[in-house]
Amino acid sequence: MQPDSDNGIPTLYAWAGGGAAFEHLTDVFYRRVLADDVLRPVFAHMHEDHPRFVAMWLAEVFGGPSAYTEQRGGYPHMLSKHLGRAITEPQRRRWLDLMMDAADEAGLPADPEFRAAFVGYLEWGTRLAVSNSQPDAEPPRAAPVPHWGWGVAPPYTPS
Structure with missing residues (x-):
């Protein structure tokens, strides 16, 4: 596997198999x-492209292209989909x-190092989503996509 980061260590995105792996993951996930x-x-009323958008988000979070941010x-857009x-x-x-x-079904890497990082983000992100989605929540409206x-865990200092 070719490293695709500055330090020679593959990103989680590359380790997982790139964009196609995240698209397959979200297709399997949303069927479930x-x-x-x-x-x-x-x-029930999600946009037909929702799985692709989530794949773009996950790809960017795990070190892939910044397509979610750019497109x-x-x-801020992701947050707006969870508010309220x-x-x-x-x-x-x-x-x-x-x-x-x-x-598991999509065949993402099962090694402990990848899965620990993957689950770490999912735990962190879903707990923020719950908090940010409450009616009285006032989360920061502008923040970077976590990497x-x-x-x-990426540090975050509110500006």
Whole structure:
């Protein structure tokens, strides 16, 4: 595998198999979501391209191209899709469980180092989504797309 970072270590994006791997992951995931009693109502009216948009987000987070930022508006756009949705802990947990099952089915790398970083981001991101989605939430409206690496949570200092 060719490194695709400045330090010679492959990004999580490259390790996972690039954009095609994340697109396959989200296709598998949203098939599961639409068959799930807990999440189907949340996503029943999603845009047909929603899985592709989520793949773009995940690809950028894990070190791939900045397509989500360039084409979709980055963090502010993603945040706008969650505001006021009042995501519950059972919904968050089901989302996480289905994503992990989809990662297995889609053939994402199963090595402990990759999965630890992958799950670390999913835990962090879904917990923020729950918090940011509550009716009284006032999250930062402008922040960068997080860039997740091998076992390191990205620091964030509000400006």
